[in-house]
Amino acid sequence: MTKVEKTIEALTREGSLIFANNLSYAAELEKILPTLKTETKDDCEYWFENDSPTVANTRVKIFPTRHIVFYNKEGRRILCTDPEGTPLHEALWTQDDKTGETQMALARMQLDCKQWVGIKPRAKTFSTQIDISTHEGWENMTLDNLREKAAEAWRVPFSEIKYFYNDEHMVHQGDGKYDIRLTKDALYALSEGTFDKSIFISFMFQVNWAKLDLIPVVELFQSTLPGTGGAVFEFIWGIFNDQSREEELPPLRYRGLPTYPSKEAFNIFSAFFEPKGPEGKNIKTVFTDPQTSHEITWTPQKHPPVRYFSDQQKVAVTAQDGYLYKVTVFDDPITFPFTNCVGIRKPPIEREVRVGNQSFNLLEGALGREVFFEPSWGLRPQTYPTKLADKYPFTWKWFFNGEPPRVDPVKSLYTVPFYPEGQADIEESSMQPMVLDQIFHYMEMAPAMSSKLEKIETVLIHTFDTVLAGCIDSSKDRQYTVLYSDPEFAQKNAQLLWNFAASKDQLSNLERVSFLPEAEHIRDAYSQKYGLIFKWIPFMYHQDREACESMLTSLSEGLEPGGFLFLVGPRQLQGLFDHYKLDALYNDPVYNMPFFRQHLKMCPENQVNPDLCVFLAQKKGEEEKKPTSVEGKTTEDTFDGTIPQMRGFKRPN
Secondary structure (H helix, E strand, O other), X not given: OOHHHHHHHHHHOOOOOOOHHHHHHHHHHHHHHHHOEEEEEOOEEEEEOOOOOOOOOEEXXXXXXXXXXXXXXXXXXXXEEOOOOOEEEEEEEEEOXXXXXXXXXXXXXXXXXXXXXXXXXXXXXXXXXXEOOOOOOHHHOOHHHHHHHHHHHHOOOHHHHHHHOOHHHEEEEEOOEEEEEEEEEEEEEEOOOOXXXXXXXXXXXXXXXXXOOOEEOEOOHHHOOOOHHHHHHHHHHHHHHHHHHHOOOOOEEEEOOOOOOOHHHHHHHHHHEEEEOOOOOOXXXXXXXXXXXXXXXXXXXXXXXXXXXXOOOOEEEXXXXXXXXXXXXXXXXXXXXXXXXXXXXXXXXXXXXEEOOOEEEEEEOOEXXXXXXXXXXXXXXXXXXXOOOOOOOOOHHHHHOOOOOOOOHHHHHOOOOOOOOOOOEOOHHHHHHHHHHHHHHHHHHOOOHHHHHHOOOEEEEEOOHHHOHHHOOOOOOOEEEEEEOOHHHHHXXXXXXXXXXXXXXXXXXXXXXXXXXXXXXXXXXXXXXXXEEEEEOOHHHOOOHHHHHHHHHHHHHHEEEEEEEEEEEEHHHHHHHHHHOEEEEEEEEHHHOHHHHHHHHHOOOOEOOOOEEEEEXXXXXXXXXXXXXXOOEEEOOOOOOOOOOOOOOOOOO
């Protein structure tokens, strides 16, 4: 196959382009590709019309890595593929109806797992009304005065408020009333690669995609699918690289209200862009401070990481200058990639890639799979230290008695909290991370709570599927019984728990943690006694008093005298606590929680049931024996004192 034929194949591959305008243009480009002139400059090959390559007449650019970029008639990239023609991202460009200026209408990026995410610029404009007429001297207040008060309230630098809220965003309606407007971009999961079936992920601060001006904050960063960050930054780097051909652009800054700087964010930014900060200061320290993160400037790396896909070997490979960073296996039910740790860093859940002379090995503990190099990857062989990495006492599968549940690979990718884009109730699985933050707050604020929790030896966690790992304290050896109903969330949480404990050298404290399927073990679990129970009452039971009382019976029976209960359910439950020998120490409606209020700053139209409450309760004195009740069903207690064989058995590692 000739180079032209291979390029045409990359352009016309089914599914690479989905936007109608791009498809129409691709048909035109296919016809003229064989007639284009070529020129090599800065190790890149340009295919262009007329006599010499310009931004406007360049139609194809082939990088030294053999990645291919296709451009429209204005010189805007519409498609980027790997050397074999696998699409990495697609962008749709249009002209503004009023100004005629070019703007990006939509963009989408393919992840390593072959799922897609998309960006919709100017997805939503938020409007807030404020009235300053009650403030003394309001007639003399300037827009900067308003910005100063906003900066103080939001605890963000004034300069950032002024950057995002310029004069045109603050419309005076008269008599001290202002309409404050702010437009944001949005990020989506594209379940079938198109915006027709999209799932909202997060809003982002608006970017001028026609002339890049900032690195946007993804506000709900915990909602992103695995690999989203790398794919989006690959796209941003490409756009910035293109636009730098037109004119020298100022460096980018990471900006938002607020920002969410972290070491992880710094690392992925640094892979694609070179950071520069105030002279004499530690760049990473400046970046990880929300007050100063915007002071770091970012310019494109000359040779950023690149991705290669192999349908034959069912892997996606990320490499930089011949160094292999990670490998993702298609249709893998485990969402963690295999990472190259070079014998130094400990890989997540022991998934490591080791590079040889002509192949690499995907290692998971003692198990491995060999994958041979493909020529286009350009990988360099590596040598490794002779010293073997430290052995762990057990793998994450230990928590499942060595037999994890069967999971759906696609569902496993979507084990993140999703929130509504507009005016709608938040699903209960997505409420759980915020509620857990409130529970942590109780642990810190309740008198002598830390010392009381320290004495607890047995814990039950039930119906907290989204945040199972967060309910487990790996710093202390305890017996944890975890009842789960969602196998995908259970697997993810078991892996997160193992990773965290391994990083802290605390795995030995987790030998008595058991993840058990709810349907098979609920009755046995509630026949035991616990010093602490985490219980989320599903929404479907909130209007069913009989079911709620039945659950309270089970919870009270399962608690030791003096034991604690973190309970999430309808507000009306509090009136029943005394009857079931429970003291309600704290009772907070979810809509009033600071963590939910913080969420509303990002998604102001999101709603929650006003009766949904978080309780901290304590079991009173000695209990009387009552019928055992499980999830709304009352049965006679036939427990004979024999401890069910739920843990303490031999588990294969």
